[in-house]
Amino acid sequence: MxxxxxxxVPYYDATRGYRAGVAERYRDACLKVIGAAxxxxxxxxxxxxxxxxxxxxxxGHRYIGVDMSRAMMRELAGKLHGAHRPRLAQADILRLPFAPASFDIIxxxxxxxxxEDWRAGIDEARRLLAxxxxxxxxxxxxxxxxxxxxWTLVQKRWDEILRRMGLGAAGPRRALPMADEIMLEYMRASGADAAIIHLLEYREKPISPRMMVERRAKRMFSSDWALPEAVHREAARALYxxxxxxxxxxxEMVERTMIFRAVVARW
Ligand SMILES: C[S@@+](CC[C@H](N)C(=O)[O-])C[C@H]1O[C@@H](n2cnc3c(N)ncnc32)[C@H](O)[C@@H]1O
Structure with a gap:
């Protein structure tokens, strides 16, 4: 699923947003790495x-976005005031409503x-690349x-609490089956010229352990959404x-450095 x-939507930008300038640096690094026409x-x-x-x-780029969540995209549409309005479509990454060879960058x-089926996601993107x-x-x-x-201790503690409750670590972790190297191998095996690229380094907004605990308690992480209400309440109590x-x-408010790393492929 x-x-x-x-x-x-109500908390996404406040909790996942970047400091000023980071998204612009991401855009510039992305276009440079790709050597975009x-x-x-x-x-x-x-x-x-x-x-x-x-x-x-x-x-002013020619831009189309897809997402499973119409509500997330409505939030984006509400932020755009200029002349450029991208086309936004509700779609699953595994079944994209576009003709083959429609895009220069995905x-x-x-x-x-x-x-979960990230290989099928890569295949579908490949179908759409010009x-x-x-x-x-x-x-x-x-x-x-x-x-x-x-504050990263909060995550560790949360996983321990859930494990003690017999639930295993919460949710999907990017480090598991779709680690960059495995993706790279899959892309190369399908004939791609592919590489792992360090796009940019940036500083996150500062955060405290208490803020992280509050976010867990308010179910602000997707990995917690499937937890039954009663289980989540008990785990949150243990975390507090x-x-x-x-x-x-x-x-204590502490910020950390993060890296945007990308797997880039051309076929
Ligand atoms: C963590 S958010 C990232 C949003 C945005 N790319 C960003 O960096 O802020 C993940 C987004 O991917 C969407 N999503 C997850 N799985 C998807 C799928 N299979 N097809 C389309 N959208 C999906 C979610 O609805 C959500 O809006």
Whole structure:
């Protein structure tokens, strides 16, 4: 079942948004890596509220976005005031409503870790790429060897609590089956010229352990949406308990460095 972010709309931009300038740097890095022709036809898969799309749209690029969530895309449409209005369509990444060879760039940011059959997603994108076109699948990750900030303990603790309740770690993790290297192998096996590219490094907005606990308790992570209400309530209580009794600096605001890394392929 594809995941749909309808319920994330009220808090998505506030909790997942970037500092000023990061999305513009993402756009510039993406176009540079791809060596885009003038006026490329761009498709974004899982466009959401347009955090990545907005700078492309503002710069006048020919842009189309798809997402399972109409509500996320309505949020994006509400933010656009200029003349450029991208076409937005509700669609599953695995079944895209476009003719073959329609796009020069297809990109997906922070989406493919949700796509269980990611191989079929790559095949579908490939079908839509024009000759010379590129597919760019990006995820944000901490740099290798980075010391995790204190609030990342909240995630660990949450997973432990759920495991103790017999539920295993919560939700999909991008590091599992669709790790970049596995994707790269799949693309190459299908004849692609593919590489893993470091797109950009950026600083996230600062956050405290308490804020992370509140986000967990308010079900702001997609990995928690399938948890039954009673289970979630009990786990959240245990997490608050940990915060008050064991967490060293619950209100310390710490920011971290992240990297946007992408698998880029051409067939
Ligand atoms: C974490 S959000 C990322 C949104 C945006 N790319 C960003 O970087 O802010 C994931 C988005 O992908 C959408 N999505 C997840 N699986 C999908 C699928 N199979 N087909 C289309 N959209 C999907 C969700 O509805 C959600 O809007």
């Amino acid at each position: 594809p995941i749909c972010y309808d319920e994330a 003038p006026r490329p036809r761009i498709l974004e898969l899982g466009i959401g509220t347009g955090l990545i799309a907005e700078p492309f749209i503002a710069a 990109q997906a940011a922070r989406v493919f870790h949700h796509v 000759a010379g076109g590129a597919l760019l699948i990006a995820e944000n990750v901490p740099p290798d060897g980075a010391i995790p900030p204190p 308990d940990w915060l008050e009794r064991e967490c060293d600096a619950p209100d």
